[in-house]
Amino acid sequence: MRPTRHDLTDCPNLCGERILWTRTEYGERMAVDAEPDPAGNQACMRDGLGRWVSRSLTSPGALAPAKVEHTYKPHFRKGGCAALADVQLTLPGLPAVARPSRRRRARR
Numbered sequence: 285m286r287p288t289r290h291d292l293t294d295c296p297n298l299c300g301e302r303i304l305w306t307r308t309e310y311g312e313r314m315a316v317d318a319e320p321d322p323a324g325n326q327a328c329m330r331d332g333l334g335r336w337v338s339r340s341l342t343s344p345g346a347l348a349p350a351k352v353e354h355t356y357k358p359h360f361r362k363g364g365c366a367a368l369a370d371v372q373l374t375l376p377g378l379p380a381v382a383r384p385s386r387r388r389r390a391r392r
């Protein structure tokens with residue numbers, strides 16, 4: 285399945301590409317390129333509620349892509365678009381705020 289143009293958003297890194305936000309099997313956000321790529325390592329599909337979900341094909345025991353899945357490349361990858369900085373998106377008129385690090389949160 286391919287995303288429609290309504291499923292795509294502009295890359296927050298402002299690289300000029302359109303990207304597809306998906307949820308991984310762990311509930312994390314995963315951005316993939318807009319076009320499927322047979323060399324990709326993410327199997328993506330739209331679930332019954334219309335959400336785009338992805339799963340890694342390189343994790344141990346991962347099944348081959350199903351008929352309803354297409355493979356995509358992660359958008360933020362080595363040699364591609366740089367990883368997103370761990371900073372909240374800037375709102376007009378407000379300075380960017382860095383999130384507390386995970387380590388600090390875990391110590392509490």
Ligand SMILES: [Zn+2]
Pocket residue numbers: 295296297298299300301359365366
């Ligand atoms: Zn990008």
